[in-house]
Amino acid sequence: MKPPYFKVTGRCDTGCPVDTFEVERKQVVKTSTSGQPYTISRLVCPRCNAWGTVTKIEEVKA
Numbered sequence: 001m002k003p004p005y006f007k008v009t010g011r012c013d014t015g016c017p018v019d020t021f022e023v024e025r026k027q028v029v030k031t032s033t034s035g036q037p038y039t040i041s042r043l044v045c046p047r048c049n050a051w052g053t054v055t056k057i058e059e060v061k062a
């Protein structure tokens with residue numbers, strides 16, 4: 001993925017072999033159904049597909 005994008009670190013809490021994982025996202029702010037913008041706080045673990053917790057969001061600039 002070309003910058004700018006965000007490197008998002010997540011933590012899996014299910015006890016699967018993945019402890020932390022990193023994904024790249026173009027956008028980390030989403031709009032809720034009520035129209036309020038919010039920053040993503042959960043990520044799907046690539047190994048077990050359970051919801052993990054976002055621990056770090058790092059902006060990668062162009």
Ligand SMILES: [Zn+2]
Nearest residue numbers: 012016045048
């Ligand atoms: Zn997992």
